[in-house]
Amino acid sequence: MVELDSGFIQSIEHRPKPHSIEAQNIPLIDLSPLNSAADSASLSALAAEIGGACRDWGFFQVINHGVPPECREKVESASRKFFGLPETEKKAVCRDAANPFGYYDSEHTKNVRDWKEVFDFAVENPIVFPVWNERGDLELKELFNKWPQSFPQLREACEEHVAEMEKLVFKLLELVALSLGLPEDRFNTFFNNQTTRVRLNHYPPCPAPHLALGLGRHKDTGVLTILAQDDVPGLEVKRKTDGEWILVKPTPGAYIINVGDILQVWSNDEYESVEHRVVVNGEKERFSIPYFLYPAHYTFVEPLHELISEQNPAKFKGYNWGEFRATRNRGNFKRLDVENIQISHFRISTYTSDS
Numbered sequence: 001m002v003e004l005d006s007g008f009i010q011s012i013e014h015r016p017k018p019h020s021i022e023a024q025n026i027p028l029i030d031l032s033p034l035n036s037a038a039d040s041a042s043l044s045a046l047a048a049e050i051g052g053a054c055r056d057w058g059f060f061q062v063i064n065h066g067v068p069p070e071c072r073e074k075v076e077s078a079s080r081k082f083f084g085l086p087e088t089e090k091k092a093v094c095r096d097a098a099n100p101f102g103y104y105d106s107e108h109t110k111n112v113r114d115w116k117e118v119f120d121f122a123v124e125n126p127i128v129f130p131v132w133n134e135r136g137d138l139e140l141k142e143l144f145n146k147w148p149q150s151f152p153q154l155r156e157a158c159e160e161h162v163a164e165m166e167k168l169v170f171k172l173l174e175l176v177a178l179s180l181g182l183p184e185d186r187f188n189t190f191f192n193n194q195t196t197r198v199r200l201n202h203y204p205p206c207p208a209p210h211l212a213l214g215l216g217r218h219k220d221t222g223v224l225t226i227l228a229q230d231d232v233p234g235l236e237v238k239r240k241t242d243g244e245w246i247l248v249k250p251t252p253g254a255y256i257i258n259v260g261d262i263l264q265v266w267s268n269d270e271y272e273s274v275e276h277r278v279v280v281n282g283e284k285e286r287f288s289i290p291y292f293l294y295p296a297h298y299t300f301v302e303p304l305h306e307l308i309s310e311q312n313p314a315k316f317k318g319y320n321w322g323e324f325r326a327t328r329n330r331g332n333f334k335r336l337d338v339e340n341i342q343i344s345h346f347r348i349s350t351y352t353s354d355s
């Protein structure tokens with residue numbers, strides 16, 4: 001990535017604004033009640049706070065989350081070292097059409113190339129997942145992670161990171177379940193044979209930050225995402241109230257949590273998966289590490305039956321998670337002439353009296 005070729009250039013309406021608006025009010029939630037023997041009143045209050053953040057923003061940050069700072073430093077430093085390796089060593093673990101895991105530097109979001117390089121791995125190894133074969137059909141395959149031989153510390157740091165993220169994400173999921181009036185373990189069975197994935201992102205300094213994006217506008221496809229961003233601002237969230245792009249200012253030690261498409265469908269639109277993107281800058285590189293909580297490939301994603309009624313009918317038809325994600329991967333991998341698959345394609349259209 002030495003010069004800005006035309007594949008990176010965003011159409012005018014999607015280019016970053018010269019001055020980003022900083023969010024003053026993305027909720028910052030203190031999870032310390034989870035680390036002590038909390039009474040049920042403080043857990044309910046915490047669940048209500050998380051529910052409010054999911055409803056109003058689809059995004060929030062957590063502090064006092066119980067993840068040891070050394071663990072975060074270790075994975076962040078391993079990620080920096082990995083992206084600093086010679087091109088040939090990174091390319092040796094390159095992603096390809098048959099396996100979406102490993103290193104990749106030409107991802108497209110909404111058919112425009114992102115100014116970034118990434119390394120992806122799954123938390124279970126191998127995972128079973130559908131992949132497009134040469135005949136154009138989906139075929140179930142075992143997919144293995146690709147770790148760089150020359151840098152074994154990357155795998156070690158990533159595995160320790162995953163163990164911590166897993167503890168945090170299931171605590172959050174219990175609170176989300178409570179906030180929707182469901183039993184705290186309501187979601188647990190979806191994660192036998194989970195296909196959860198972690199990504200290391202590196203956004204190098206960009207020669208034309210006003211024309212390109214580190215990551216184009218998108219919604220996360222999974223259940224919840226936990227993001228570790230470094231101290232260089234870049235993440236922007238589309239504010240629900242007015243559609244403005246708001247910069248999420250880094251809070252030292254915090255993790256950013258966001259609602260994914262699956263949680264939007266499960267909650268029947270109670271919580272919404274919100275668009276976000278990453279702006280780049282001319283001087284500083286930026287690193288981030290999202291953990292995407294995904295269920296088993298065979299999960300049929302549909303509104304939870306407890307949350308639908310005659311007054312509140314299902315707003316989505318169900319879809320198969322593995323097929324949905326495999327279809328999205330195909331669009332990320334190369335430039336296509338069609339729009340990427342979205343949950344809106346599964347929305348049940350309703351007719352109002354004046355339509």
Ligand SMILES: O=C(O)CCC(=O)C(=O)O
Binds near residue numbers: 215220229235276290
């Ligand atoms: O780098 C970031 O801050 C956000 C990354 C992100 O949204 C993603 O990888 O889906």
Ligand SMILES: [Fe+2]
Binds near residue numbers: 218219220276
């Ligand atoms: Fe994202």
